[in-house]
Amino acid sequence: MNRIGVLTSGGDTPGMNAAIRAVVKAARVNHISVMGITKGYSGLIEGRVHEMHRVDVNDIVGDGGTILKTARSKEFVTEEGQQKALQVLDAFDIEGLVIIGGDGSYRGAKALWDKGFPTIGLPGTIDNDLAYTDYTIGFNTAVSGVVGEIRKIRDTMESHERIGVIEVMGNRCGDIALFSGIAGGAEHILVPEVPFDIDAICDDLVHDRIRGKLTSIIMISEGAGKGESLANYINAKTGLDVKAIVLGYIQRGGTPTSDDRILASRLGVRAVELLKEGTYGRVVGVRDNKVIDDDIAEALAMEHRFDQNLYNMIETLTNI
Ligand code: F6P
Numbered sequence: 543m544n545r546i547g548v549l550t551s552g553g554d555t556p557g558m559n560a561a562i563r564a565v566v567k568a569a570r571v572n573h574i575s576v577m578g579i580t581k582g583y584s585g586l587i588e589g590r591v592h593e594m595h596r597v598d599v600n601d602i603v604g605d606g607g608t609i610l611k612t613a614r615s616k617e618f619v620t621e622e623g624q625q626k627a628l629q630v631l632d633a634f635d636i637e638g639l640v641i642i643g644g645d646g647s648y649r650g651a652k653a654l655w656d657k658g659f660p661t662i663g664l665p666g667t668i669d670n671d672l673a674y675t676d677y678t679i680g681f682n683t684a685v686s687g688v689v690g691e692i693r694k695i696r697d698t699m700e701s702h703e704r705i706g707v708i709e710v711m712g713n714r715c716g717d718i719a720l721f722s723g724i725a726g727g728a729e730h731i732l733v734p735e736v737p738f739d740i741d742a743i744c745d746d747l748v749h750d751r752i753r754g755k756l757t758s759i760i761m762i763s764e765g766a767g768k769g770e771s772l773a774n775y776i777n778a779k780t781g782l783d784v785k786a787i788v789l790g791y792i793q794r795g796g797t798p799t800s801d802d803r804i805l806a807s808r809l810g811v812r813a814v815e816l817l818k819e820g821t822y823g824r825v826v827g828v829r830d831n832k833v834i835d836d837d838i839a840e841a842l843a844m845e846h847r848f849d850q851n852l853y854n855m856i857e858t859l860t861n862i
Contacts, residue, residue: 543660543817545575547591550608551615551647553583555680555748556798557609557665557806561642563599564810572818581611581617581649582643586627591634603803604677606683606796614646624653631659637819638812641800642666644678645842647692648825652838655736660822663838664806668794671715673844674836675827682801684711685721685795692726695787696759702758705776705784709769710761711793715846718793719763720853729758729860732772734765735848740772744779751782808833815822 548565550558562578569576575631578598580590602609617623619750631639638660641651644667651661665672688710699706710729712718716733723731731744732738747758762769796808807825812833816824824835 543574543637544559544822545577545635546638546640546814546817547577547579547631547634548594548610548640548733549579549582549586549642550610550612550666551641551650552645553561553644553667554607554612554794555678556606556794556796557669557679557802558612558642558666559599559602559605559812560798560803560806561664561666562608563602564807565640566599567596568811568814572814574814574818576736577634578783582613582647583615583627584610584613586630587615587617587623587731589630589633591630591636592623597852602706603807604797608796612643614780615650617641618650624657627654628659629842630658637660640664640813640817642679643741644669645672648838648842650671651825652823652842655823655838660817662816662822663808663825663826663841664813665827668682668718669712670717670860671743671825671846672713672825672841673847674825674841675834676829677805679802680794680798681717682805683796683799684718686799687796688718688789689787691792692722692759696757697757699785700757702783703727705758705773705782706759707710707762707769707773707776708785709764709786709788711789712763713765715762716765716848719766720763720849723759723761724852724859725854726759726761727859728761728762731806731853732760732762732766733848733853733857734763735846736853738766740775744776747782748774748780768791777807
């Protein structure tokens with residue numbers, strides 16, 4: 543393989559730049575040239591392709607966002623869009639493509655591979671919702687950031703003796719809420735994977751108050767409901783002073799943690815090795831701290847996993 547392409551797709555995530563850097567550096571070491579594709583599959587269809595050199599990726603290992611920009615392309619989902627993309631790849635003599643993104647981006651990678659074009663997927667999403675890998679690039683940074691925000695919000699909630707409802711991202715997966723909630727000492731954590739009883743939470747909050755615990759933090763994953771509606775409901779039912787805080791894009795931006803930089807670097811290097819070896823249609827990830835790769839169709843078909851043991855600890859940890 544003489545020339546590969548790299549693109550980032552879907553929601554940006556801290557560590558995408560570290561992954562791009564690793565791909566470019568590993569390819570150069572292996573005498574493979576790299577074409578950067580700007581703005582994901584949309585840019586691919588539009589031919590937004592440029593050669594990348596080592597100098598382009600200097601000093602980006604710690605930068606948030608993605609220097610290649612990103613998008614969610616509706617056109618690429620269509621047969622016509624995919625044919626246009628294949629024409630562009632052919633026109634630029636690109637023989638293999640590294641796609642950094644989440645579930646939707648992987649479906650695009652699979653579509654190209656189904657048509658015979660070599661692709662490798664790298665898991666770039668803060669949601670940690672790809673079942674085949676223990677962690678996705680950006681998740682660790684998102685959780686660390688949310689933990690910092692919980693600390694700040696708790697200061698204010700405690701000062702005013704309020705209840706704070708913090709809504710975090712994760713439309714199909716509650717991992718950001720679960721991990722940050724455990725690390726931030728949240729009293730209640732609501733995730734899409736586990737049914738919950740809001741009235742029982744209201745009862746708990748009222749009992750807590752009687753026993754002298756005046757402040758609680760409730761984490762809610764966006765896939766489990768809206769923070770604002772939950773806060774309004776609790777306030778109407780209990781009369782407690784409840785504030786909803788939606789963290790939004792604060793979770794996606796910012797400098798990646800060292801864990802995410804290392805993960806992105808390991809996976810980026812492995813992606814290039816696979817292309818060099820001629821192993822295609824794979825997605826790279828990490829299991830038990832070892833870099834692994836799986837068939838893309840099998841990875842996408844894997845059932846969503848949820849750390850029930852971690853979830854079960856909430857009650858013990860919040861017991862007063
Ligand atoms: O998939 C990552 C993610 O951040 C989700 O948690 C969230 O639901 C979604 O992206 C938001 O996407 P957008 O930025 O396109 O609105």
